[in-house]
Amino acid sequence: MSGKPKLTYFNGRGRMESIRWLLAAAGVEFEEDFLETREQYLKLIQDGHLLFDQVPLVEIDGMKMVQTKAILSYIAGKHNLYGKGLKERAFIDTYVEGTTDLMQMILTLPFSPPEAKKKNLPLIIEKAKNRYFPAYEKALKQHGQGFLVGNQLSWADVHLLEAILMVEEKEPTVLSEFPLLQGFKTRISNMPTIKKFLQPGSQRKPQPDDKYVATVMKILKEG
Amino acid sequence: MAGKPKLYYFDGRGKMESVRWLLAAAGVEFEEELLETREQYEKLLQDGALMFQQVPMVEIDGMKLVQTRAILNYLAATHNLYGRDLKERALYFNITEDKEKQHALIVQKATNRYFPAYEKVLRDHGQDYLVGNQFSWADIHLFEAILMVEEKKCDVLSEFPQLQMFKARISNMPRIKKFLEPGSQRKPIPDDKYVETVRRVLQMYYNVKASV
Numbered sequence: 202m203s204g205k206p207k208l209t210y211f212n213g214r215g216r217m218e219s220i221r222w223l224l225a226a227a228g229v230e231f232e233e234d235f236l237e238t239r240e241q242y243l244k245l246i247q248d249g250h251l252l253f254d255q256v257p258l259v260e261i262d263g264m265k266m267v268q269t270k271a272i273l274s275y276i277a278g279k280h281n282l283y284g285k286g287l288k289e290r291a292f293i294d295t296y297v298e299g300t301t302d303l304m305q306m307i308l309t310l311p312f313s314p315p316e317a318k319k320k321n322l323p324l325i326i327e328k329a330k331n332r333y334f335p336a337y338e339k340a341l342k343q344h345g346q347g348f349l350v351g352n353q354l355s356w357a358d359v360h361l362l363e364a365i366l367m368v369e370e371k372e373p374t375v376l377s378e379f380p381l382l383q384g385f386k387t388r389i390s391n392m393p394t395i396k397k398f399l400q401p402g403s404q405r406k407p408q409p410d411d412k413y414v415a416t417v418m419k420i421l422k423e424g
Numbered sequence: 425m426a427g428k429p430k431l432y433y434f435d436g437r438g439k440m441e442s443v444r445w446l447l448a449a450a451g452v453e454f455e456e457e458l459l460e461t462r463e464q465y466e467k468l469l470q471d472g473a474l475m476f477q478q479v480p481m482v483e484i485d486g487m488k489l490v491q492t493r494a495i496l497n498y499l500a501a502t503h504n505l506y507g508r509d510l511k512e513r514a515l516y517f518n519i520t521e522d523k524e525k526q527h528a529l530i531v532q533k534a535t536n537r538y539f540p541a542y543e544k545v546l547r548d549h550g551q552d553y554l555v556g557n558q559f560s561w562a563d564i565h566l567f568e569a570i571l572m573v574e575e576k577k578c579d580v581l582s583e584f585p586q587l588q589m590f591k592a593r594i595s596n597m598p599r600i601k602k603f604l605e606p607g608s609q610r611k612p613i614p615d616d617k618y619v620e621t622v623r624r625v626l627q628m629y630y631n632v633k634a635s636v
Contacts, residue, residue: 253537253541270493287498287501287502288498290498290501291487291494291495291497292494294491294493295475295489295490295494298491298492298493298494299491302476332476333476336475336476
């Protein structure tokens with residue numbers, strides 16, 4: 202046992218990507234076990250490793266953790282990325298829920314039928330520009346520091362950077378009316394652990410392609 | 425800062441019901457502003473009270489908190505219902521609610537995925553509560569979920585003896601018992617009137633610009 206957290210998931214972003222980001226930001230090395238066949242998945246279930254028969258699964262500190270939000274909360278708490286005190290934590294939770302809602306829309310896009318994809322992508326960009334990015338621009342303005350909460354990097358900052366990059370992949374000019382978010386993006390991207398994660402060869406995963414979608418559907422036999 | 429929390433939502437369960445449960449279980453009295461008209465909602469937007477232009481919103485301790493999970497986390501932690509350390513907190517699993525799915529699918533997922541998991545947890549550690557041998561948010565949330573699924577299929581717990589005993593135990597706790605009685609702030613199953621109100625209040629949302 203190496204002591205490093207071990208991540209079990211498909212070989213792609215999905216719900217595990219935010220966990221990869223947070224571990225990377227915290228400077229924590231981790232191992233990955235990729236699900237490639239349905240047999241692997243069924244074996245995990247038979248061995249009782251998946252509490253709700255679902256991945257992500259992260260083995261960490263003697264626990265087999267499932268449920269993305271629980272895993273992220275644990276990592277954030279453990280690595281001083283959850284603010285100081287309950288009120289800062291409440292703000293971090295709020296911000297993370299917003300970026301989760303936004304990223305969730307993009308996450309499910311590859312799994313929807315082609316007509317739905319065409320229809321939904323512009324709606325997602327519109328929500329990013331009219332609901333989510335204005336809220337975070339305002340938060341940065343009001344807080345007046347380099348970070349969303351407190352005066353040090355938190356889970357909320359890492360999650361927001363991930364969300365910004367994800368939306369930019371779909372619409373590169375999306376931050377054009379958000380100067381503070383532009384500054385935020387540059388600053389956070391330049392922090393050493395994050396910079397490292399953004400370089401080629403890191404465990405960051407590329408955008409989902411047809412092969413990824415097919416693999417997931419085959420393994421889960423859904424849809 | 426004293427003063428009761430104030431909940432802003434429609435007059436029904438929706439995403440606010442879990443918050444009502446938690447406050448009731450913690451013995452915290454709360455006020456509610458029930459959204460009935462579009463004007464009320466637009467005023468909240470214009471006042472900048474809704475960070476993502478959405479409800480639930482809870483005014484508490486000088487904050488206007490939005491996002492259900494953030495609200496629940498804060499309330500659980502401030503009322504000692506959140507486990508004693510990181511590892512205990514890590515054991516809080518959430519049942520995901522997906523109200524768009526069919527009744528049958530909800531019951532099926534409950535019977536095949538979620539209830540077996542909780543049944544096993546209780547059986548394996550043989551204690552009265554899900555985590556840490558004391559009452560916590562996880563117990564409240566599971567209890568609420570059991571009642572909700574039972575409303576769709578009343579014998580859904582027939583193969584889960586641990587959950588049956590759990591349900592009986594939690595029902596008898598004084599504050600929970602009180603919340604289960606008529607006249608409490610617990611909301612009924614959503615009806616057509618509730619759905620219509622929600623649609624009416626949210627419908628013109630895109631025409632309103634919040635002040636920044």
